[in-house]
Amino acid sequence: MKARNHRGVAILAALLLLGTAAVAQAQLPDFTGLVESASPAVVNISTKQNAPARGAAAQIPELEGLPPIFREFFEHGIPGVPGQGAPGQQREAQSLGSGFIISPDGYVLTNNHVVADADEIIVRLPDRSELEAELVGADPRTDVALIKVKGEGLPTVRLGDSSALKVGEWVLAIGSPFGFDHTVTAGIVSATGRNLPSESYVPFIQTDVAINPGNSGGPLFNLQGEVIGINSQIFTRSGGFMGLSFAIPIDVAMDVSDQLRTEGRVSRGWLGVVIQEVNRDLAESFGLDRPAGALVAQVLDGGPAAKGGLRVGDVILSVNGESINMSADLPHLIGSIKPGSKVRLGIVRDGDRETLDIAVGTLPEEGEEVVAGVDRAEKSSNRLGVKVSELTAEQKRSLDLPGGVVITEVQSGPAAMIGLRAGDVITHLNNQAIDSASTFGRVAEGLPKNRSVSMRVLRQGRASFITFKLAE
Template identity: 80%
Template sequence: MFNRKTCLAFCAGLALLGQALLAHADLPDFTSLVEKASPAVVNISTKQNVPVRSASAQMPDLEGLPPIFREFFERSIPQAPGGRGQQREAQSLGSGFIISDDGYILTNNHVVADADEIIVRLPDRSELEAKLIGADPRTDVAVLKVEGKGLPTVKLGDSSKLKVGEWVLAIGSPFGFDHTVTSGIVSATGRNLPNDSYVPFIQTDVAINPGNSGGPLFNLGGEVVGINSQIFTRSGGFMGLSFAIPIDVAMDVAEQLRATGKVNRGWLGVVIQEVNKDLAESFGLERPAGALVAQVLDGGPAAKGGLRVGDVILSLNGKPIVMSADLPHLVGSLKPGSKAKMEVVRDGDRKTLNVAIGALPEEGEEVAASGSGPAKSSNRLGVKVTELTAEQKRNLDLQGGVVITEVMDGPAAMIGLRPGDVITHLNNQAINSASTFGKVAEQLPKNRSVSMRVLRQGRASFITFKLAE
């Protein structure tokens, strides 16, 4: 017989079962999507001639390993002395997807970089040799071409419509296992990664591993919304953080590569930094936001458009700049020669500037960045400074500023200033002489964030500090 406790337990169990069934019913069914999309997803293998390694090294048996591991061991074994000129073949694996029925394929640049031969394997296991049409290391996008007609293609989506929390699915060849399917959700959009200034990445928790690179990321509508490109890992394997290049960015790059073989990007000609809480207070901002201009490159678009050191850029063509890293990819997406409207804060006031966007210099091109008196000291800051010589001003492209000759105990030492650092601005005022520096330093407010612009080895940045009572 059921007693009261048994009945309650039974009802609770039914409720939990019902919730589980309802939750299961809400889970997406990817089978139809995979059936339609898989034929256009390809495996990409490359061959590259690499130097022969020492035969005397303890050589593991590599033949039974997947190519991706075999290449790792080959590159790790020391090269034999006098072995120059001798080469052997190394292989690597990746993924890609067909975007046109006449054989154009998208993948990652790092999948095909430095390859001597590129082989594309289709789902029917037929293999085609691919030609590299163009590659862009800055976005890690590459376009390949195989000979064919009526090839299956993917459906392209709109990555700007992606929402955090929606389901996404990846198809690729992790560790050489063709057409592996993994799923997850969008964890974030517009994610900025170190050394990747021109891509607002899509972050997901989709399992991505070596060999997935270059493969497509699909939404539930079966549309490609990104190219799987990177993972964050401490172990070498998947740890729950994967990053995809938005398809909007990738297709803009691909179209330019197909048309001209290179990518033209907008360029502003500034060095920027993040606006933290103290800098925001120093510049009279309500909250930390925007991109602080730490340096204006001489003769660049920003200099010609009236942008100044110390300006905080809040928006570009109506799009807000929340983090400083938002600015490079917004500027990079603009066409050289186009006009950009920027809202900036200067000396506490909001201004609108119209700047003609320039063309980003090619990688490797250099861009120029924008008699000593007796040493003076400010007891409040604890530094001795001297005026820049005419030659120093010319080399640094400066109109004024002072150079630190000695750092004593005090605020300067605490914030990490060093002899040789050049101070060009203090408390939002330009420093054109040692006497100006002394006057401004003596009038610094107490218990409030104060900004200072410092050049160290030609690199400019703003720092903040507070003077106690």
């Protein structure tokens, strides 16, 4: 009787396990149909450029940094590998990447870094046929490039809406990592609107999809088989995938592509300000409820912000009603606005909320920085532990400042602890403009204790706000 009961329990347990497995399998996505329909429009991209000959190890990025015992074999050359030669000779450097066809007549999207400086671009289709491509245009700021091959009736991808993407959603990448054509990897969206230190104009899609060298420029699909991003970067300490990959939203990429196709270049909105993050201490100093927004550290003379009345010390909290949580949100929001258009900024000024309507300008091709020249003059001391002098007329003119003081000596005290240096120019202290050494001394003597105090400092032409607290 007991044996029969044990068999019954075992059978029931097995059925439950099978049922659980079946439910789990039913919940996982099936990518086979997506891959079959989307793969024909995904291409491999290789480029060639003339470059001085190097050892074979230099042609293989994955070998860089290997110990000499591993590098020695490759430095002597690999039989059958083209492009090797003695120093001074020319070789053809090859770069591998991915791309995808967006129109039947042969327009292809990829990354700028895949085709940059190429003398020849070759697109290989899934049927292994190869077509030579021409560069229509490229935009280094977003790392997007548009190339064109001759063809008719070519397979194309379906484009999605990257703004509708949600964190946790399944996504899939197709590309050529390490030259392995049409490799498929899948994962989920880890974050959206991610800002990277090296990129100001792209709100990246972060995923945990396995991306490696050669995936660059390839498409990122949603479960509907629509392209919602271009795989562009990874975060790595080893040179390979570590679980953090980043894709350019397709909405951004197509805006760039359309401008490259019609205008040959990309125009972006521009305010003409230098901004910085608002941390907890700065938020307290400027009377904000929480750290948020973009603090205006510098307003460029003659720029759109200066003409529109934006001031140093203003905190930008919204653009056309869209909140600015991190300062890095501002550049790509303004950059996406057509130059000449009016933009409404929600700001905090002197603790009060206001709105400004500003005509957006065009982002210059190359920014210019003003570098300060510092001369020593009469010194004055104060409780911060610095000696300062007033700016000369020439310094005010070169820095385009109405006033301020320059630090001539940093002594022991609060100034040294917060990293101030001789040559730094102080223009604001505790939200008050500093027009002279006497004003600086008066404001410094009246600083509150045990509360965050802000100071605007100009160093080598770059302005930023710093905060500190004076102890009892």
